[in-house]
Amino acid sequence: MSQNFVVRNEEFICTNCGxxxxxxxxxxxxxxxxCLHSLHVDINPGDRLNPCKGTLIPIGFxxxxxxxxxxxxxxxxxxxxFNIIAPDDNKSLLIKISSIPWSV
Ligand SMILES: [Zn+2]
Ligand SMILES: [Zn+2]
Known part of the structure; x- marks a missing residue:
């Protein structure tokens, strides 16, 4: 893997669960x-211009x-x-995070 974490519809290895x-x-x-984790690579969806590259932790729904x-x-x-869910997302994990109250 290069340092560029390519997430726009290409295969990748999850940095959280491997x-x-x-x-x-x-x-x-x-x-x-x-595991529903992501990386902070976009400023606007898909642009990959964000220098942060931090781990995005799912905290709610x-x-x-x-x-x-x-x-x-x-x-x-x-x-x-905020990311739109995918049809093959881990359903039990989605249900779990949807029960967590989150706030800004
Ligand atoms: Zn993962
Ligand atoms: Zn960030």
């Missing part, structure tokens, strides 16, 4: 579908504009990030 995450069936892969989103908090810069 599993190989395969391409999203029809959209962008922006988080690990096993919300529905915005009829889209289910995972709420992340960056371990490094503490910013909140």
């Amino acid at each position: 599993k190989t995450v395969y391409k999203h069936p029809h959209s962008c892969r922006d988080h690990c579908n096993y 919300r529905i915005k504009n009829q889209k289910d989103q995972i709420v992340y908090k960056c371990q490094k810069c503490k910013q909140l990030v």
Whole structure:
């Protein structure tokens, strides 16, 4: 792996759980579908311009504009990030984080 953590619908090895995450069936892969962790690489979705590169920890769940989103908090810069769930995301983990009250 290079230092560039390529998450836009390409296979990658999750830095949190070490599993190989395969391409999203029809959209962008922006988080690990096993442990739901991600990396803080975008300023706007997909641009990979964020120099932070901190680990995004899933802390909750919300529905915005009829889209289910995972709420992340960056371990490094503490910013909140929202990613739309993927169809093959770990369902039991999604249920678990959806029961956690989160706040800004
Ligand atoms: Zn993972
Ligand atoms: Zn960050």
